[in-house]
Amino acid sequence: MRTPPAMIVGMVLCPCGLLLTLTGTLAPNWRQVSFIPDQPTDLVVEQGIWDICRERQSSHDRLCGQPDELGYFEQVPVRVAQGMMPTSLVLTLLGLLVAALGVRCWHEEPRHVVAGVAGLVLFVSGLLSLVPASWYTCELWALPALDGSTLGVGYSLVLSYLGSCLEILGGLALALSFHHCCKQC
Secondary structure (H helix, E strand, O other), X not given: OOOOHHHHHHHHHHHHHHHHHHHHHHOOOOEEEEOOOOOOOOEEEEEOXXXXXXXXXXXXXXXXXXXXXXXXXXXXXXXXXXXXXHHHHHHHHHHHHHHXXXXXXXXXXXXXXXXXXXXXXXXXXXHHHHHHHHHHHHOOOOOOOOOOOEEEEOHHHHHHHHHHXXXXXXXXXXXXXXXXXXXXX
């Protein structure tokens, strides 16, 4: 029997989602602060969930590990993201491992129940990364910043969103394997 297309879709989307979510979690650019008063106009401060970096756009000089003078890392959306994003990554790895056991890798027939369970795990891991990304976006302008500065969404936040969506879609595709089990009953 050939591997069902839904399983193939799930096994393609979920690793892609994992890579995007991993990059979004580690890269320090969930929010960009620019046009900071009393600073050069080409200075951009990039705030992530683990680090703060300053970059001069004209010379591309970048310094990371900047001090958190405004209490950015103590904010609830940032702390929630610090907990949920790594949890999502670990759950995604676990789900991909279970999916590899369920999808027809070395068996004649796919194990539909195992692939379906993996799909549910991957769906939950996608939700675990989508929640902090959404909450952070909702609170983006409420997080501390100097008055008069311009705030913008960083690429890490966008990558986290995309990765979460790919994991959710891939998990749903793998969860369709339960349909095959119901047909046999």
